[in-house]
Structure formats: structure tokens, C-alpha cells
Amino acid sequence: MSSASLSVVVTRRLPEPVESRLAELFDVKLRESDAPMSRQELARAVKEADVLVPTLSDRIDAGLIAQAGDNLKLIANYGAGVDHIDVQTARQHGILVSNTPGVSADDTADMAMALILGVTRRIPEGLAMMQSGDWEGWSPRALLGGRVNGRRLGILGMGRIGQAVARRAAAFGMQIHYHNRKRLRAEIEDDLEATYWESLDQMVARMDVIS
Incomplete structure (x- = not known):
């Protein structure tokens, strides 16, 4: 079977370049x-598709997989995790499950660092004051935040995302600490x-910031 004849059903709106590429390659239902x-x-989708492209908001459980048509051979998850998919049941039905581990690690780490800076520097408060018209101008005590340089950052879970956060935080001069199920290699x-x-309790009690 050529890729152009594969019936692909996408469960959510995806970024335009992704949808355009899918349309070029497959018989896709966006x-x-x-x-x-x-x-x-979802039940109709698994009955008609050769490939289902769900997202983390779709629960693909055993009951749904049991309704799948014989043509469904791949559940290609749009995301890193598969907690919302009953992978074992899918395998029992001869359906492969794929995901994209690590694809969003840098993006998630960017957001984590943005939140750290936003909270310590009180950026959301300043933005809210500007938008409401309550900003009265600079003063030595106005929205006095704190610097992150030298602060202790405790990271819970040092996988791909945790390590990406650590590298960003280190660039800002933060001290890196972490708790993980398994200690990293030296x-x-x-x-x-790091x-x-x-x-975990001892680490949290001694940190300035937790991520």
C-alpha cells in the first residue's frame, strides 16, 4: 500500500505546516x-482509519481499541507521552503505537525558565498593572523582585526536560540541585x-526555586 492511499484521521487541529505535509503524503481527514x-x-475514527493521529486530550482505552476496524495498524501519537493510550491492548490487536519522545523538551524547558524569571522578577504583576492603567511610573520600591543569580534551583526529575532546564538555569548563574528516581551518571x-x-523532602526544604 502506498502512503498516498493510507487513510489518516487526525483528532485535533495541528499546526498548519504539519497539516499541509500530512495532506501532501496521505489521504488525510483533518x-x-x-x-x-x-x-x-473517536469510535468512528478508529473504525475507518489506517492510521490514527491522536493527542494527549484523547483517551484511547481498551474499549475504544476494541471497536477499531481491521485496517487500523498505527496510532501515531502527536506528543511525547502515551499515558492516554492503552498500549498493551493496542499491541494485542496488532496495532503499533508511536510517539515523539524528547521533541518538546527544549520548548518545555524554555517555558519553565520563563516562569522562573516571571515569578522572581514579578513580570506578570507589572504587565497586569500596565494593562489596567494602574502603573504610576518607576520608584525604588516598585515591583521589587529578586535576581536568580546565585539562587538554588531544585529540579524534580532529571530527564530530558530537567536537564534542559538545568542548562538554562546554569546560564543565569543558578545553583543546580536535583532529585531523581535514579542518580545520573557522574x-x-x-x-x-548538579x-x-x-x-526529596530535604532538597525542597533548602531550595529557593523548585521546578
Whole structure:
């Protein structure tokens, strides 16, 4: 079967370049609404598709997979995780499940660093004052935030995202600490200049910022 003849059903609106590329390669049914599919719509999708492209908002459980047509051979998740998909049941039905691990690690780390800076520098408060017209001009005490340089950052979970956050925070001069189910290899710790804490409670009690 050529790729052009594959029936692909997408459950949510995706970025325009992604939808355009799918349309070039496959017989694709794109979602017109950005609302999640209902249970009934998902049931129709698994019955007619060769490939289903869900997102994390779609629960693909055993009951739904049991309704799949014989043509459904791949659930290609648009995202890194598969917690919302019953992978074991899919395999029992001969359906492959794919995902995109690590694809959003840098983007998520960017957002985490933005939140750290936003909170410590009180950026959302300043923006709200500007938008409401309450800003009365600069003063030595107005929205006095704090610098992140030298602060202790405790990272809960040092996987791809945690390590990406650590690199960004280190560039701002933060001290990197972490708790993880398994300690990182020594060379990774050295590269990140990160301190491992076996006890989560002890780490949290000593940090300035937690991510």
C-alpha cells in the first residue's frame, strides 16, 4: 500500500505546516474544529482509519481499541507521552503505537525558565498593572523582585526536560540541585554541575526555586 492511499484521521487541529505535509503524503481527514473529539467521533475514527493521529486530550482505552476496524495498524501519537493510550491492548490487536519522545523538551524547558524569571522578577504583576492603567511610573520600591543569580534551583526529575532546564538555569548563574528516581551518571552531573539529593523532602526544604 502506498502512503498516498493510507487513510489518516487526525483528532485535533495541528499546526498548519504539519497539516499541509500530512495532506501532501496521505489521504488525510483533518479536524475542522479545535475541540477534542467526542467518544462517538473517536469510535468512528478508529473504525475507518489506517492510521490514527491522536493527542494527549484523547483517551484511547481498551474499549475504544476494541471497536477499531481491521485496517487500523498505527496510532501515531502527536506528543511525547502515551499515558492516554492503552498500549498493551493496542499491541494485542496488532496495532503499533508511536510517539515523539524528547521533541518538546527544549520548548518545555524554555517555558519553565520563563516562569522562573516571571515569578522572581514579578513580570506578570507589572504587565497586569500596565494593562489596567494602574502603573504610576518607576520608584525604588516598585515591583521589587529578586535576581536568580546565585539562587538554588531544585529540579524534580532529571530527564530530558530537567536537564534542559538545568542548562538554562546554569546560564543565569543558578545553583543546580536535583532529585531523581535514579542518580545520573557522574559525567552528566559534572557537565551540569548538579548536586544530587536522595531525599526529596530535604532538597525542597533548602531550595529557593523548585521546578
